[in-house]
Amino acid sequence: MADAALGYVVQRVGDLLINEAVFLYSVKDQVEWVKEELQAMECFLKDADSKSKGDERVKNWVRQVREIAYRAEDLVESFVLDADGRLANLI
Template sequence: MDSSAISSVIQTVGRLLIQEATSLMGVKDQVEDLQKELEWMQSFLKEADARKVDNEVVRT
């Protein structure tokens, strides 16, 4: 293999690695956003459950 072919392969692999790293960073951001949303939902459900208990006590 001559040096120009090796250089071309190295450049291609380098571009692919950069693309993959960029994709992984995007996934990390999406996972963090989903985690925040799930934490918010959990807080909402806990509060709703607490209010349900309070309402049941008032009714009896």
């Protein structure tokens, strides 16, 4: 009886780990894309900030891009925390 229960648990954990690996692999490209976009935004912000010289339109644009970058960063961090939490629940 204990062997059957243990076998079930091992099978279930194995299935969950496989599903998690497939999920993480499937979003790898999207995460890399977001990372590259955030790096490009960072370069833009540094360049635009230094060149704005009091131009309110540029300052507003920089502010908007910075807010979008912060939101994207928060989403990525939330995803990582969620993935870590799901993995911790498996162990």
